[in-house]
Amino acid sequence: MDQRKRGAGHGDNVGLLGRGSECALLDQMIAAVRMGESRVLVVHGAPGVGKSALLEYAENSAAGMRVLRAVGVESEMELAFAALHQLCAPLLDRLESLPAPQRDALETVFGMRGGRPPERFLVGLAVLSLLSDASEERPLLCVVDDAQWMDRASAQVLGFVARRLLAESVALVFGSRQRAQDLLGLPELEITGLKAADAHALLSSVTHVRIDQHIRDRFVAETRGNPLALLELRGELAVTQMAGGFGLLGTGTLPGRIEQSFLARIESLPEQTRLLLLIAAAEPVGDPSLVWRAAERLGVTPATALASGTDGLLEFNVRVIFRHPLVRSAVYGSAKEGDRRAVHLALAEVTDAQADPDRRAWHLASATAAPDETVAAELERSAGRAQARGGLAAAAAFLQRSVALTIDTSRRAERALAAADAGLRAGDIEAARRFLDIADRDAQSEFQRVRAHLARGHITFSAGFNNEAPLMLLTAAQRLEPFDMDLARETYLIAWASASYGAANRDSLMAISRAMRELPSPEGSPRALDLVLQGHALLITDGRSAALPTLRRAMAALIDAPLQDLLKWSWAAGGLTALLWEDRIMAEWPVRVIEGMRTAGALSELPIYLHALGLPIVLSGEFATAATIVAESEAVAAATGVPMTQHTQLLLTALQGQEAEASTLIAATIEEAGASGQLNGVASAHWAAAVLYNGLARHEQALSAAQATARSANLLVSQWALPELVEAAARVGDDTVAHGALEGLADSAEPCDTDWAQGILARCRALLSDDAADDFYREAIERLGRTILRPELARAHLLYGEWLRRNRRGAEARVHLRTAYEMFVSIGMEAFAERARRELLATGETVRKRKKGASTSEELTAQEKQIALLVRDGLSNPEVGAHLFLSPRTVEWHLRKIFTKLRISSRRQLGDALGGGV
Numbered sequence: 001m002d003q004r005k006r007g008a009g010h011g012d013n014v015g016l017l018g019r020g021s022e023c024a025l026l027d028q029m030i031a032a033v034r035m036g037e038s039r040v041l042v043v044h045g046a047p048g049v050g051k052s053a054l055l056e057y058a059e060n061s062a063a064g065m066r067v068l069r070a071v072g073v074e075s076e077m078e079l080a081f082a083a084l085h086q087l088c089a090p091l092l093d094r095l096e097s098l099p100a101p102q103r104d105a106l107e108t109v110f111g112m113r114g115g116r117p118p119e120r121f122l123v124g125l126a127v128l129s130l131l132s133d134a135s136e137e138r139p140l141l142c143v144v145d146d147a148q149w150m151d152r153a154s155a156q157v158l159g160f161v162a163r164r165l166l167a168e169s170v171a172l173v174f175g176s177r178q179r180a181q182d183l184l185g186l187p188e189l190e191i192t193g194l195k196a197a198d199a200h201a202l203l204s205s206v207t208h209v210r211i212d213q214h215i216r217d218r219f220v221a222e223t224r225g226n227p228l229a230l231l232e233l234r235g236e237l238a239v240t241q242m243a244g245g246f247g248l249l250g251t252g253t254l255p256g257r258i259e260q261s262f263l264a265r266i267e268s269l270p271e272q273t274r275l276l277l278l279i280a281a282a283e284p285v286g287d288p289s290l291v292w293r294a295a296e297r298l299g300v301t302p303a304t305a306l307a308s309g310t311d312g313l314l315e316f317n318v319r320v321i322f323r324h325p326l327v328r329s330a331v332y333g334s335a336k337e338g339d340r341r342a343v344h345l346a347l348a349e350v351t352d353a354q355a356d357p358d359r360r361a362w363h364l365a366s367a368t369a370a371p372d373e374t375v376a377a378e379l380e381r382s383a384g385r386a387q388a389r390g391g392l393a394a395a396a397a398f399l400q401r402s403v404a405l406t407i408d409t410s411r412r413a414e415r416a417l418a419a420a421d422a423g424l425r426a427g428d429i430e431a432a433r434r435f436l437d438i439a440d441r442d443a444q445s446e447f448q449r450v451r452a453h454l455a456r457g458h459i460t461f462s463a464g465f466n467n468e469a470p471l472m473l474l475t476a477a478q479r480l481e482p483f484d485m486d487l488a489r490e491t492y493l494i495a496w497a498s499a500s501y502g503a504a505n506r507d508s509l510m511a512i513s514r515a516m517r518e519l520p521s522p523e524g525s526p527r528a529l530d531l532v533l534q535g536h537a538l539l540i541t542d543g544r545s546a547a548l549p550t551l552r553r554a555m556a557a558l559i560d561a562p563l564q565d566l567l568k569w570s571w572a573a574g575g576l577t578a579l580l581w582e583d584r585i586m587a588e589w590p591v592r593v594i595e596g597m598r599t600a601g602a603l604s605e606l607p608i609y610l611h612a613l614g615l616p617i618v619l620s621g622e623f624a625t626a627a628t629i630v631a632e633s634e635a636v637a638a639a640t641g642v643p644m645t646q647h648t649q650l651l652l653t654a655l656q657g658q659e660a661e662a663s664t665l666i667a668a669t670i671e672e673a674g675a676s677g678q679l680n681g682v683a684s685a686h687w688a689a690a691v692l693y694n695g696l697a698r699h700e701q702a703l704s705a706a707q708a709t710a711r712s713a714n715l716l717v718s719q720w721a722l723p724e725l726v727e728a729a730a731r732v733g734d735d736t737v738a739h740g741a742l743e744g745l746a747d748s749a750e751p752c753d754t755d756w757a758q759g760i761l762a763r764c765r766a767l768l769s770d771d772a773a774d775d776f777y778r779e780a781i782e783r784l785g786r787t788i789l790r791p792e793l794a795r796a797h798l799l800y801g802e803w804l805r806r807n808r809r810g811a812e813a814r815v816h817l818r819t820a821y822e823m824f825v826s827i828g829m830e831a832f833a834e835r836a837r838r839e840l841l842a843t844g845e846t847v848r849k850r851k852k853g854a855s856t857s858e859e860l861t862a863q864e865k866q867i868a869l870l871v872r873d874g875l876s877n878p879e880v881g882a883h884l885f886l887s888p889r890t891v892e893w894h895l896r897k898i899f900t901k902l903r904i905s906s907r908r909q910l911g912d913a914l915g916g917g918v
Contacts, residue, residue: 016053018198022189026058029171033065033139038165042147042174042183045191047326048228051175054191055143058173062141066134069142072149073284074329078398079358080391081109081123083154087142088130097133099878102126109153109389117390120153121636124160125885129878131161132168132887139169147176147183152393152426155182162186164885167893193225202230228324262323262330265311274331275339276305277314281332282343282366284359286319294346341367358382361398371407379405380415383422392426400431403438413442420455432459450479454491461498470499470508474515481519489529490569492516496536497572499713501680506540506713513540528557528565532573539579539715545751551580559589563596571608575716581749581757583787587616598883607637614648618655621790621827624865626652631862635885647681650688655791657695657831662688683712690724695831697838702728703737710741719748726764727799738768756792759783763796766803773803791832794823798836810843817843859901867894868902872910 016023029039043051059067070086088106095103105118106126134140144150144158159182162172174183194202266274279294280286295305313331315321322328332340348363361378368375383398399419406412416439423432432455439452457472473495480488496516499509516537522530531554538547555576558566570593577586590613597606610633617626630649650669653662666685673681686709693702706728709721722745729738742764749757759780766776777800784793801817804810817840824833840847860868863884870880877888877895884891899905902913 072146080394135169147174199225293350376405396422410444528561628866654688654692699731
């Protein structure tokens with residue numbers, strides 16, 4: 001086991017004094033893992049409180065289990081995946097057992113191969129699979145001590161893994177001074193100071209003089225029962241001070257007071273011993289060979305440095321071990337600046353430039369007091385390597401230090417731009433802004449200034465769809481044209497999308513579209529991006545009829561576009577099929593992109609495409625399938641840490657007519673999305689409300705919600721809200737609003753000769769027609785019957801039946817109302833079904849209120865349905881796990897539950913058991 005922290009508890013008996021309940025909890029955890037369950041625990045508390053002793057107890061209790069260990073090291077916090085590599089290194093011989101994308105991801109982040117940077121959560125899935133595979137052989141205990149000093153990339157991956165452990169024989173235990181951001185929400189155990197009786201017992205065990213009870217009480221109170229602080233009293237205070245209660249550890253924080261006690265011991269050591277301690281403190285790996293080679297360069301020898309020992313503060317074994325991390329910080333913090341630089345330079349000189357270039361670069365940076373282009377360039381290269389492994393936070397740290405060491409203003413601006421970009425992609429918005437300020441100040445060319453402006457636009461956009469981002473991105477695109485037309489075009493599209501999906505008004509959308517109209521024609525045949533830009537611009541400036549030919553060409557090009565292009569910008573063009581009212585293509589196109597993203601391991605934008613797939617699935621009435629897509633989208637959003645509005649869930653609950661659930665979700669979305677500036681989420685929530693209240697026949701409320709949506713600049717949602725607005729206004733007798741909405745719908749749908757567009761338009765015209773309503777309703781039913789949109793067809797039957805009843809054509813009304821009722825029940829649209837039932841009763845027909853019959857498959861949870869569908873379609877357990885960010889063993893665990901619920905015994909029986917209900 002790693003000896004770095006051994007001794008922190010001053011022996012098992014002392015270290016575990018008064019920790020009976022904590023040890024019992026760890027015993028239960030180990031027993032559960034031996035029984036095939038997973039357990040996660042974050043043990044946190046102040047330095048010296050006994051966390052390491054408890055982690056060591058867990059290791060000693062894990063007889064027969066395989067123990068993996070990692071220790072966070074403060075000076076390694078900028079080295080991407082350093083802690084993760086420590087933990088996984090003993091298992092790397094198992095990489096061949098992983099699916100290829102996962103294997104490639106781990107090999108890339110560990111520097112074992114080149115390749116494009118993998119997504120962070122693909123790395124997490126690979127680690128989850130690796131641990132799951134190893135636990136098949138024997139249970140695993142994974143211990144990560146000093147987790148507060150893990151590098152960010154490792155912390156994010158291990159947090160991902162911890163949240164997805166379920167049915168693996170794996171325990172993952174973290175020791176941390178505080179609740180680490182990436183570990184929030186995990187089961188935790190706070191370790192506080194010892195109870196008074198135990199603290200007094202510990203104090204007695206390390207003191208050999210008689211101490212007055214009141215003074216003992218004061219010692220215990222001032223140390224707050226911290227075991228390490230009590231142990232250090234005997235080294236810090238003279239016998240007379242201890243007996244008299246004088247000379248306590250000052251008034252600083254407890255960690256500072258403990259550190260001061262160590263500092264007093266350090267200062268009493270000979271100069272060469274102190275220098276040896278400083279070398280060990282600056283060398284993060286704990287490699288004795290490196291420490292002694294660096295010491296030799298500084299004239300320090302074992303004979304002189306260890307002649308009088310190290311007072312138990314440092315131990316040389318297989319690794320160099322400090323008495324406690326606070327010893328390391330005390331040594332390093334108390335050293336003179338010149339001594340620290342000399343030590344880092346010596347360590348850089350003995351670090352292999354080929355095998356460990358990044359640690360060497362970091363030592364060189366720490367050894368450099370003034371700007372140095374050679375060192376800055378080394379740091380820049382290290383940043384490139386970190387970025388290639390997917391360590392964006394590490395890349396940002398290297399680049400930030402590189403900027404500080406760069407004297408040439410143009411190079412400094414270039415490196416500051418790179419640091420800002422890496423910081424933005426790592427999620428550190430404030431750091432990105434700081435380095436953009438440097439880039440602005442030092443920029444020596446217009447191109448540098450433009451790129452800084454573009455980065456500011458992306459920062460604003462990433463903060464939410466709001467009024468500022470579209471025009472900032474428009475300005476950036478215009479200024480980019482002389483330098484990089486391809487980048488300019490992509491920026492125009494993102495600007496257009498940011499305006500069309502969420503700006504509070506359409507002025508910015510018009511300005512962007514006009515600028516896009518002025519773009520020069522591309523050389524050669526237009527690409528998909530070129531056609532999308534042209535079509536979107538025409539749509540806003542000249543209207544749908546003028547834009548239609550170009551939009552259709554853009555859609556065809558988008559379907560055939562190379563995946564690498566789609567991954568960059570297709571999210572901004574994904575609404576094209578809906579703008580053209582192409583229901584089948586709208587449902588089919590995202591499938592191709594999603595599969596391509598999975599294959600390439602480029603999953604960061606997967607929630608966007610799952611939403612693009614989920615909406616047409618809901619609109620087609622496949623509610624159970626839509627629920628599985630919602631569950632997957634939520635899982636991916638949680639994995640990526642990038643939450644987004646659940647548009648699919650909003651529409652699904654609204655169409656299901658579950659008022660309590662839907663209204664709660666709608667209200668929460670309006671509040672949360674509105675507060676964060678994500679106005680497209682607000683528009684979607686109002687649209688869902690309009691659908692819900694039309695289903696409940698509360699048309700006044702539907703009218704208000706639909707009007708709020710129609711005013712939105714979100715082209716798609718406002719387009720889809722118009723039929724709701726026509727129906728609600730017609731039902732409350734507001735002809736002016738109804739005809740205005742119909743006119744807007746006609747502008748959108750009439751030029752598009754698709755059954756979806758013409759069917760919806762005919763249904764809405766029927767609502768406002770006197771003489772031709774019969775023909776319009778028949779056309780709507782015929783047209784919508786040729787689409788995949790069963791809910792829209794059912795609503796056409798309902799409206800026609802209502803109209804027939806009001807025109808005293810009861811027999812015909814009953815036919816359409818019965819059809820609508822049966823369709824609503826089979827789809828699961830409860831509110832609309834009840835509305836149809838009441839209309840049937842009004843015709844004099846007897847009809848019992850009923851809900852869609854519950855099939856056995858409906859007993860499955862959303863995640864179980866996902867798994868069942870994927871297995872039914874022939875995917876293996878590892879493939880299902882890759883889809884859903886689960887380990888194969890967890891998939892197998894879910895399958896056993898699925899088989900029990902469905903009363904089947906094999907995968908082959910899933911097709912029959914699921915039927916059409918999932």
